[in-house]
Amino acid sequence: MPTQKAHFWLRDEDRATERRTALTPKNARILIEQGFGVTVERSTKRAFSNEDYESAGCYMAEPRSWVDAPSDMVILGLKELAETPAELPHHMIHFAHIYKDQTGWEKEMARFVNGGGLLYDIEFLVNDDGRRVAAFGYWAGWMGAALGAHRLLERRAGRDEITKGVSPFESQAVIIDKLKALAAEVDGPLPNAIVVGAKGRSGTGASECLEAVGIPVTKWDIEETRILNRTALLSHNMLVNCVLMTGPGLLLANQTHLAAPQSRMKVISDVSCDPFSDFNPLPIYKEPTSWTDPVIEVGKNGDGDAVEVTSIDNLPSLLPAQAAEEFSDQFLASLLRFAEGPEWKNAETKFHQIREKAGL
Structure with missing residues (x-):
């Protein structure tokens, strides 16, 4: 039997000044057409309107409702998370900025480990040649x-x-x-x-x-x-x-x-x-x-x-709309091969390396 495709949950960014997104309405529609599920949290600051995502066929949800989403949802975002919840049970995709000994990196890793979750850090989504699949x-x-x-x-x-x-x-x-x-x-x-x-x-x-x-x-x-x-x-x-x-x-x-x-x-x-x-x-x-x-x-x-x-x-x-459009277009190919593509395997390996470094 074919493997069921992932359901991506695009969260509203915690940071008040973050207007970009990892997934534009155009590319959300492509994912849906290819059999992926897409839920989008409503946002008053994202550079693309809630109506555009609804028109693309996305399920809509309230801001930060990902916290209570089923654990098999793949939570997609860009920037780092707020300090709560204390434990993170989901597989999450975003720039965490914790893999180069930044302040608080061990505490942030512990949130994933204690919750049973997994971080796919976008900065470390690289192909086997070491090249990043998408970047701003x-x-x-x-x-x-x-x-x-x-x-x-x-x-x-x-x-x-x-x-x-x-x-x-x-x-x-x-x-x-x-x-x-x-x-x-x-x-x-x-x-x-x-x-x-x-x-x-x-x-x-x-x-x-x-x-x-x-x-x-x-x-x-x-x-x-x-x-x-x-x-x-x-x-x-x-x-x-x-x-x-x-x-x-x-x-x-x-x-x-x-x-x-x-x-x-x-x-x-x-x-x-x-x-x-x-x-x-x-x-x-x-x-x-x-x-x-x-x-x-x-x-x-x-x-x-x-x-x-x-x-x-x-x-x-x-320059949120221009930046997000280019990034989302780069990122789409990787999302379409989630989580079997080499970039996802490499990011998972990196997560476990940092977990071991933290002694968790």
Whole structure:
């Protein structure tokens, strides 16, 4: 007899600023047509309407009702969970951010182990060649570079807008027009930027954003950081860090480096945003910035100018519909082969490795 296909339960995100989704209405319809079950929790913040999911044939449920859903439901989301319930009995799919020794990782693993559940961390859904099946990297890099450029250019123009908070944008074109207008307010050459991790998805997005505005961009990747020329790095006015660290080995800058006489750094956009990890290559701030407080000062450069960091950990939600559509299209093939595809087997293996590491 054929194996019964999974029933995915798309949860409403716990985070108030998370407007993206792992599953668009278009792709929910495809899953249903292929014999999968799909339940969608109603949401007032998701970039796609409840009506669109209903029209696609999804069952609809109330927000956070997944907590009481049958244990054979596969709970699908994006960002980390709220602190309750204490035990998690379901198989769950989301970005948990607990596999690289982040603060609280053992406690979060214990919720799954004690409840009998299983985490398929999207960051570790990889094929046998080690390549991730779906990622928001391009949009994170693009949006991170846009926010950094906005702060750099508005400081140059004597403005102070972005520190008052950010909210989702209508489109890339709106952002580019805004940045170009800021750039045109002051005569003379534009400040320069460096993108580290330039060959990856995030780095590609960051570089393309800056180039669209006309900001000169230096692109570094593994070869350029193997023996780091920190003086050259800090001679730039802006750094966009897109390096995904999975272990120790790279220190881009600390407060002492930022204050060196040769440092001209003013704005750092830390797209990788991993301040809770021991592997953080930018140990200059203690927690991510936010939509309400997107920029913090972390020191002074060699000229005595402020060095500021922006490090928002859900950057693609500032362009939620575009980011979610691309991600969901990437992710659909994996959902259609749940849970027998190699990416699911690899993610399950990773979960058990981390469980053993935690001694659970």
